[in-house]
Amino acid sequence: MGGNLMGKNGLLELKEKIDLDRIPKHIAIIMDGNGRWAKKRFLPRTAGHQEGMKRVIEIVEVAEKLDIKYLSLYAFSTENWKRPKEEIESLMKLLVQYIRNELDRIHKNNVRIQTMGDLSKLPRLAREEVERAVEKTKNNSKMILNIGLNYGGRDEIIRGIKNILEDVKMGKLKEDHIDEKVLNNYLYTYNMPDPDLLIRPSGELRLSNFMLYQIAYTEFWFSDIYWPDFKEEHLYKAIIDYQSRNRRFGGI
Ligand code: FPP
8 A cells, every 4th residue: 555545525524433432542653664665666775764754744743733742752762773873864864854844833732852762872963963953842831842862762761670679779768669650750751641543554564672661561553664654644543543532451
């Protein structure tokens, strides 16, 4: 399946199927398939990332309009450092470009940018731009756009445990009080509910170290299309599918 398959009427019809009273609060997306999208077109992988960035811009806007409160995007994992230097540089450049082009619009729309992952390892320019975006939007309240940068779910849990141990040692936290909620407060997503819906395009059926703790009861939506082909209609389809499911959270 490619992009832009659906005409305007089809898109409207699809949109009308969404129950606006049951919009998922938190959607998480593993943006995958940029490289394969480019390869299919005999383009460099970086062209796939560039196209992928355009989809980020569009999907953030669609999410804002749907009144989704939390959108988590996996942009760069702790494992992505294994990629060729040129590809990493290109991804960091795109991140800087994204912030420079979009920050004013995002801020005007009352969206807060937050990140998950160890930013200290990012190149200086990328880190500074991200920090500027986080600082500028910190009081915004319409939606949290939560971007995974040098993020890994295991890394996040280990970091949380270390901070818990430190606080126990300092007498700030009692060992007896450690429970799911407390650990949650030590994760990057301390101020967000768990994702209701996880979307992964590109045909891969795995989590790739994404939000491992938070995703315990999340509904998954997979699709064969590559992220650069992921359009508004696909987000609608994922939400409609999500709304047809019966979430029991372990109950009956
Ligand atoms: C996975 O595709 C995608 C990434 C590792 C990067 C995602 C980045 C973007 C969509 C653009 C920049 C993002 C922001 C937030 C500005 P892949 O390269 O693993 O694709 P493949 O599996 O087909 O090789």
